[in-house]
Amino acid sequence: MAIATEQKPIELILARSLLDALSTPGCLIDLEGGTLVYYNEAVGKLAGMSFEETGPMPVTEWTDTFGPFDDEGRRIPFDEHPLTVAVRGGRAGHFIQRFRTRDSTDFEVAVSAIPLVGTTGFQGALVFFWPAGAE
Amino acid sequence: MRVRIWGARGSIPAPGPDTARYGGNTSCVQVTLSDGNMLVLDAGSGIRDLGPSCGQAEKINILLTHLHLDHIQGLLFFAPFFRPDVEIVIWGPPAPGRSLRDRIARYLSAPLSPVEIRSLPAKVSFRKCPADEWEIGSARIRAAHVNHRGPTLGFRITEADASLCYLPDHEPALGMPLDHVEPDWISGFALAERCSLLMHDCQYADDEYPERVGWGHSRVSDALLFARRTEAEHVLLFHHDPLHTDGQLDLLLGRADEDWEGLGGSPGALAMAVEGAELELRATE
Numbered sequence: 153m154a155i156a157t158e159q160k161p162i163e164l165i166l167a168r169s170l171l172d173a174l175s176t177p178g179c180l181i182d183l184e185g186g187t188l189v190y191y192n193e194a195v196g197k198l199a200g201m202s203f204e205e206t207g208p209m210p211v212t213e214w215t216d217t218f219g220p221f222d223d224e225g226r227r228i229p230f231d232e233h234p235l236t237v238a239v240r241g242g243r244a245g246h247f248i249q250r251f252r253t254r255d256s257t258d259f260e261v262a263v264s265a266i267p268l269v270g271t272t273g274f275q276g277a278l279v280f281f282w283p284a285g286a287e
Numbered sequence: 288m289r290v291r292i293w294g295a296r297g298s299i300p301a302p303g304p305d306t307a308r309y310g311g312n313t314s315c316v317q318v319t320l321s322d323g324n325m326l327v328l329d330a331g332s333g334i335r336d337l338g339p340s341c342g343q344a345e346k347i348n349i350l351l352t353h354l355h356l357d358h359i360q361g362l363l364f365f366a367p368f369f370r371p372d373v374e375i376v377i378w379g380p381p382a383p384g385r386s387l388r389d390r391i392a393r394y395l396s397a398p399l400s401p402v403e404i405r406s407l408p409a410k411v412s413f414r415k416c417p418a419d420e421w422e423i424g425s426a427r428i429r430a431a432h433v434n435h436r437g438p439t440l441g442f443r444i445t446e447a448d449a450s451l452c453y454l455p456d457h458e459p460a461l462g463m464p465l466d467h468v469e470p471d472w473i474s475g476f477a478l479a480e481r482c483s484l485l486m487h488d489c490q491y492a493d494d495e496y497p498e499r500v501g502w503g504h505s506r507v508s509d510a511l512l513f514a515r516r517t518e519a520e521h522v523l524l525f526h527h528d529p530l531h532t533d534g535q536l537d538l539l540l541g542r543a544d545e546d547w548e549g550l551g552g553s554p555g556a557l558a559m560a561v562e563g564a565e566l567e568l569r570a571t572e
Contacts, residue, residue: 166434
């Protein structure tokens with residue numbers, strides 16, 4: 153019998169398990185394909201949607217709605233974002249970013265991204281969102 | 288292909304009268320292909336008994352899922368290692384850092400072993416399992432990293448239309464609700480999908496599991512759910528806990544049969560792995 157399913161890399165499966173166990177908002181991004189592969193319930197609460205409903209989506213679908221935006225309110229293209237550049241270069245990154253809610257309210261969030269590198273190479277980025285300027 | 292179980296126990300050998308029926312040797316499965324090639328899945332203590340049965344085989348491929356002791360502890364007692372005319376290829380999981388040979392040599396060297404790899408008379412080589420499917424004789428082999436502690440592989444061995452999926456140490460339900468998560472997010476799913484025979488970890492009874500979550504092994508109900516979701520044709524529950532006696536395994540199987548039926552599994556498609564059992568896998572329609 154032929155195999156129809158292609159298993160996700162084990163690093164992503166384990167990372168998704170971790171995200172599901174955390175109350176910190178976090179997601180997994182396939183930087184090569186530009187896909188938001190998974191986001192946890194805490195991100196879903198912030199964004200007002202759930203992974204069960206949306207499934208994976210192109211990162212641009214996310215960024216078109218929520219940002220990030222620069223200080224002048226312009227959308228930062230995914231490929232030019234400093235976090236994308238850092239992680240593609242094999243480095244972690246941490247930036248404070250401005251996002252926008254569905255009702256057009258801007259807010260700042262600290263974003264940390266780390267590259268996931270397995271035995272078969274680069275598998276994507278694990279991204280966490282933290283309250284910016286929390287005391 | 289013909290499959291023979293030389294060891295179905297997990298963690299540590301468990302010899303004695305209480306385990307005599309299901310067997311006390313740790314993981315080792317012999318796969319004989321239709322072209323005569325022999326594959327050995329894992330090198331637990333069961334491999335010692337396999338040794339004399341290898342006859343004058345000129346080449347033997349040993350496929351290690353991972354390097355936990357119960358999967359390599361029999362290596363030094365495998366008789367063909369002491370024959371200069373045999374070629375033995377040891378396949379294992381890729382891992383960061385040291386080579387497969389160096390990692391195995393940590394066990395096969397002083398002070399843990401009286402004999403070192405370089406002293407073995409056989410022609411021994413070590414290979415990392417490739418990420419893509421590869422061939423050994425008439426079989427196609429596919430390996431994938433699966434959810435267990437440390438770098439661990441599962442294997443799917445296909446010959447013609449018959450396929451064996453071997454997942455002896457596997458906890459796919461860790462943090463993943465197996466009943467509704469998407470198939471591509473389930474560890475080992477692609478290896479097991481619609482295979483002729485699935486050999487799967489069943490180390491814990493359901494009431495034992497809560498104290499052992501994250502140890503890298505499955506409770507019986509998760510093994511059954513995994514088998515049903517992957518639509519495996521036949522299932523052998525494998526890697527028995529060393530504390531489980533024959534009587535306890537009988538009870539576990541009784542409960543598993545009921546659960547299997549409840550999940551819509553075919554009657555007679557589920558069994559416990561028994562040391563010494565031999566099966567012939569034929570092409571399915």
